[in-house]
Amino acid sequence: MAKAEFEIPELKEYPEIPPIQPGAMAHSKPYVAKVDFQEALGFPGELIDDWHDKAIEAMGDLLGKYRSLQVFLDSCVKCGSCTDKCHYYLGTSDPKNMPVARQDLLRKVYRRHFTFAGKYFPKLVGATDLTEEVLEDWYNYFHQCSQCRRCSVFCPYGIDTAEISMAAREIMDRIGLGQKYCNEIIGKVFRIGNNLGLPGPALEDTLEGLEEDVMDETGVEVKYPLDKKGADILLVTPSADFFAEPHVDGLIGYGKVFHEAGVNWTLSSKASEAANFGMFIGSYENMRKISLRIREAALELGVKRIVFGECGHAWRVAYSFLNTLAGPWDFLDQNYPIPQHVCEFTYDLIKKDEGKPEEEKVLKFDKSENDDMVVTFHDSCNVARASRMGDFPGGQFVIPREIIKTVCNNFADMDPDTVYEKTFCCGGGGGLLTDELMELRVKGAKPRMEALKNVIEEDGVTHMAMICAICKAQFTKILPYYGRGMDMIVSLHQLVSNAIVLTGQQTEDDEEETEAEAE
Amino acid sequence: MSFLTVAFAALFYAATVLLVVGLARRIYIYWKTPAPLKIPTTPAPVTTGGVVLRMFREVVFFESLFKGSKWTWLFGWVFHMALFAVLFRHLRYFQEPVWGIVEWTGPLIKYLAFAMLIGLLGLLARRYFVDRVRYISAPSDYLMLLLLLGIGISGALTTFVTHTDVVAVKSFFRHLMTFNFQTMPNLPGDPLMVAHLGMVALLMIIFPISKLLHAPGVFFSPTRNQVDNPREKRHIVDWARKLEQ
Ligand code: HEM
Ligand code: SF4
Ligand code: SF4
Numbered sequence: 001m002a003k004a005e006f007e008i009p010e011l012k013e014y015p016e017i018p019p020i021q022p023g024a025m026a027h028s029k030p031y032v033a034k035v036d037f038q039e040a041l042g043f044p045g046e047l048i049d050d051w052h053d054k055a056i057e058a059m060g061d062l063l064g065k066y067r068s069l070q071v072f073l074d075s076c077v078k079c080g081s082c083t084d085k086c087h088y089y090l091g092t093s094d095p096k097n098m099p100v101a102r103q104d105l106l107r108k109v110y111r112r113h114f115t116f117a118g119k120y121f122p123k124l125v126g127a128t129d130l131t132e133e134v135l136e137d138w139y140n141y142f143h144q145c146s147q148c149r150r151c152s153v154f155c156p157y158g159i160d161t162a163e164i165s166m167a168a169r170e171i172m173d174r175i176g177l178g179q180k181y182c183n184e185i186i187g188k189v190f191r192i193g194n195n196l197g198l199p200g201p202a203l204e205d206t207l208e209g210l211e212e213d214v215m216d217e218t219g220v221e222v223k224y225p226l227d228k229k230g231a232d233i234l235l236v237t238p239s240a241d242f243f244a245e246p247h248v249d250g251l252i253g254y255g256k257v258f259h260e261a262g263v264n265w266t267l268s269s270k271a272s273e274a275a276n277f278g279m280f281i282g283s284y285e286n287m288r289k290i291s292l293r294i295r296e297a298a299l300e301l302g303v304k305r306i307v308f309g310e311c312g313h314a315w316r317v318a319y320s321f322l323n324t325l326a327g328p329w330d331f332l333d334q335n336y337p338i339p340q341h342v343c344e345f346t347y348d349l350i351k352k353d354e355g356k357p358e359e360e361k362v363l364k365f366d367k368s369e370n371d372d373m374v375v376t377f378h379d380s381c382n383v384a385r386a387s388r389m390g391d392f393p394g395g396q397f398v399i400p401r402e403i404i405k406t407v408c409n410n411f412a413d414m415d416p417d418t419v420y421e422k423t424f425c426c427g428g429g430g431g432l433l434t435d436e437l438m439e440l441r442v443k444g445a446k447p448r449m450e451a452l453k454n455v456i457e458e459d460g461v462t463h464m465a466m467i468c469a470i471c472k473a474q475f476t477k478i479l480p481y482y483g484r485g486m487d488m489i490v491s492l493h494q495l496v497s498n499a500i501v502l503t504g505q506q507t508e509d510d511e512e513e514t515e516a517e518a519e
Numbered sequence: 520m521s522f523l524t525v526a527f528a529a530l531f532y533a534a535t536v537l538l539v540v541g542l543a544r545r546i547y548i549y550w551k552t553p554a555p556l557k558i559p560t561t562p563a564p565v566t567t568g569g570v571v572l573r574m575f576r577e578v579v580f581f582e583s584l585f586k587g588s589k590w591t592w593l594f595g596w597v598f599h600m601a602l603f604a605v606l607f608r609h610l611r612y613f614q615e616p617v618w619g620i621v622e623w624t625g626p627l628i629k630y631l632a633f634a635m636l637i638g639l640l641g642l643l644a645r646r647y648f649v650d651r652v653r654y655i656s657a658p659s660d661y662l663m664l665l666l667l668l669g670i671g672i673s674g675a676l677t678t679f680v681t682h683t684d685v686v687a688v689k690s691f692f693r694h695l696m697t698f699n700f701q702t703m704p705n706l707p708g709d710p711l712m713v714a715h716l717g718m719v720a721l722l723m724i725i726f727p728i729s730k731l732l733h734a735p736g737v738f739f740s741p742t743r744n745q746v747d748n749p750r751e752k753r754h755i756v757d758w759a760r761k762l763e764q
Pocket of ligand 2: 144145146151165
C-alpha cells in the first residue's frame with residue numbers, strides 16, 4: 001500500500017453518507033500559477049491590488065455572458081438534493097464540498113453585490129462581502145470540484161456546479177490568482193502543441209516504436225502516421241496516449257482498427273493533443289484558441305474527417321463545443337459525424353459486420369484473447385453527462401459496453417447507482433490531476449473504489465476499462481493507496497487490440513488468402 | 520372606508536406591481552442572457568419535442584428531485600401540488616361568475632390545505648434535522664417555510680374554524696380589480712383574515728427577489744432546456760461570434 005500522510009477512506013459494502021465535518025479539507029489547495037504562465041494566457045501575473053473590485057466586475061461580466069450562471073445563482077432553493085451526491089463530499093465529509101455549499105461560496109458574494117435582498121438584508125439571506133477569507137475559500141474549494149456534473153443530475157433545476165466552478169476560476173484568473181497545473185499545461189499546448197510538451201520529433205520516434213512493437217507482436221505492418229498530408233482522417237488524441245500506460249495500448253488499438261478498416265489516417269504534431277484545459281478554467285477564449293489548432297491542422301493536412309481518441313473532457317469539448325468554437329466544419333465530409341469518437345468508429349464497423357460470415361468481416365476478433373480478464377466499465381463523467389455517442393440519447397453508455405462485449409467474454413457492470421448518468425468521477429478530473437492534491441484525489445475516489453470492490457467480490461472482476469486519459473492516470477496512481485495494483489486499469493481499445501485478428505496476422509490457421517484479397 | 524381597507528387596497532396594488540414588474544424584469548434578464556455553449560445534462564433529448572417533454576416531467580413530477588432524494592421529493596411535491604390546487608380554488612374569490620370547474624372541485628380541494636401543511640412541515644423538519652441541509656440553510660430559508668405555513672394555517676383556520684365573511688372579502692377584491700372605489704365595502708377586521716392577506720402580500724413582494732425565482736428559473740435552465748444536437752447544428756451567440764472577427 002502506498003504511503004500517505006492522510007487517512008485512506010475505509011470502503012463499506014453499502015455506501016454511507018457521512019456526517020458533516022466542517023473544515024476537514026480547508027487545507028487542500030493547488031499551487032498558484034507563476035507570473036509567466038499567467039501572462040501567457042492573457043491574465044495578470046499575480047494577485048492585483050484592486051482584486052476585490054476587479055473580481056466583482058468580472059462576476060458582473062460573466063453574469064451577462066452566461067445564462068447558466070445567472071439562472072443557477074438565482075434559482076437554488078436549498079432543497080439539499082445535491083448535498084450527498086458529490087464524491088468529494090462523500091470522501092472528505094467537508095460540508096463545503098457539498099455542491100450547493102460550493103455554489104454558495106460564490107452565491108453569497110453574488111447576493112451581496114447583485115441582489116436587493118443581499119444588499120439590504122445580507123444576514124437574512126446569507127450574503128457576505130468578498131473578503132480575503134472568502135477568496136481563500138474560493139481558491140481552495142473551487143479546486144475541489146472536478147466539474148463532473150453529478151450534482152446537476154439530481155438538482156430539480158439542473159443546477160450544474162461545474163458551471164459555477166468554471167466561472168469562479170475565470171474570475172480568479174482575471175485577478176491574477178490562477179492554478180499552476182492547468183495554466184502551465186495550457187501554456188505548453190500553445191507553445192509546443194500538447195499538454196506534455198512532447199515536440200514533433202519525439203512523437204515521431206514514439207510512433208515508430210509503436211509500429212515496431214505491433215510488428216513484433218503480430219507480424220503485420222500497421223502504420224501510425226504523423227502529419228501525413230492528404231490523409232482522410234485526422235486522429236486527435238490525448239497526448240498521454242503516446243507513452244503512458246495503459247493509454248498507449250489504446251492508441252495501438254485505434255491504429256489496428258484503422259488498419260483493418262483500410263482507412264488513410266494520420267496524427268498531427270500541431271494538434272497532438274485532444275485535451276482542452278481551457279474548459280477547466282472556464283475560459284471561453286482559451287478554450288477557443290486551443291480548439292482552433294485542430295481546425296488549422298485539419299485544413300493544413302487536407303483531411304475529410306476528424307476522429308477523437310479516448311478522453312473524457314476532450315470528448316465533451318469535441319462533441320459539445322467544437323462546432324461552436326472552431327466551426328463551421330463545412331470543408332469536412334458531411335456523411336460522418338463531426339467530430340467522431342473512436343468508439344463510434346469501431347462500433348460502426350462492428351455493426352456493419354453483424355450477420356456477415358466470419359471471413360467477410362472487416363474486424364475479426366478472437367475474444368478468448370481477453371479470457372484472462374473479467375472486465376467492468378467506468379463511465380467517465382464528461383462522456384456520460386456532458387456528451388453523447390451515436391445517434392440516440394444514452395449511446396455513450398451503450399456503445400462502449402457493446403464494444404467490450406464484442407471483444408471480451410466476461411463483463412460485469414458496477415452498482416447501477418454508480419454507472420451511466422449516475423457515474424462517479426475518478427476523483428482526478430477538472431484540472432485536479434496534480435500531486436499536491438493527492439489527498440483530495442484519493443478521498444474523492446472513494447465512491448468508485450467502493451463500487452469496484454463490490455464487483456470484485458461479487459463478480460470476480462479483475463480489470464476496469466475506461467475511455468478517459470485523466471481517469472486512467474488518476475486510477476493507476478491512486479489504486480495502490482487502496483491496496484490494489486495499477487494494472488487493473490485498461491484502455492477500452494486495449495481490449496479491442498488484444499482481441500483483434502489482423503489480416504495476415506500469424507495465428508494457428510493460416511489466412512494468406514484473405515491477406516492477398518485485402519492488398 | 521376604514522383605515523384597514525385603504526391600507527390593504529394600497530398594499531395589494533403595490534404588491535401586484537412589484538410582483539409583476541419584478542418577475543417580468545427577471546424573466547427578461549434570463550431571456551436576454553445568452554447561453555454560449557451547449558450544456559444539457561446528458562443523456563438529453565435530441566429534439567425540441569423531447570425537450571418539452573423533459574421540462575414537463577421536471578415541472579410536473581420533479582423528476583430530478585425524485586432521483587435525488589425521495590423524502591424531499593415526497594414533501595416537496597405534495598406541498599407544490601396542493602399549493603397549486605389551493606391557488607386554483609382561490610379563483611372563486613376573484614371570478615364573477617365563477618367557472619364551473621372551480622365551483623365543483625372546490626369542496627374537495629379545500630382539504631388539500633392539510634396536504635400542503637404536511638408537506639411544508641416535512642420540509643421544515645428536514646431542513647432542521649438533516650445536518651447537511653441545516654448547514655446550507657440561511658435564516659431566509661426557514662422564514663420562507665414559516666411564511667408559507669403561516670399563510671396555510673391562517674387560511675385553513677378561516678376556512679374550517681372561524682368562517683370569515685368571505686363574501687365581503689371577495690367583494691373587496693372584485694372592487695380592487697375593477698378599480699371601483701365608490702362602492703368598495705370595508706374589509707372584515709377578522710385578525711386571521713388580516714394576517715392571511717398580509718402574509719400573502721408579503722409573499723408576492725418577496726417573490727421576485729428571493730429563491731422563489733426557481734419557478735421561472737427552471738424553464739431557463741440550460742442543462743434542462745437545450746436540445747442535444749451540437750454536432751448537427753452550430754450553436755453560437757453574438758458575443759462569441761465577435762471573437763471570430
Ligand atoms: C413552475 C412552478 C414551480 C416548480 C416547478 C417548483 C419546483 C420546486 C421544487 C422541485 C422544489 C424543491 C423541492 C422542495 O423543497 O419542495 C421547490 C422548492 C420550493 N418551492 Fe417551488 N416550484 C414552483 C413554484 C413555486 C411557487 C409558486 C412557490 C411559492 C409560492 C414555491 C415555493 C417553494 C418553496 C418555498 C420551496 C422551498 C422548500 C424548502 O424550503 O424546502 N414554488 N420548488
Ligand atoms: S460538479 Fe462534481 S465535483 Fe463539482 S460539486 Fe458537482 S458533484 Fe462535486
Ligand atoms: S439540488 Fe439544486 S436546488 Fe437543491 S440545494 Fe442543490 S443546487 Fe440547490
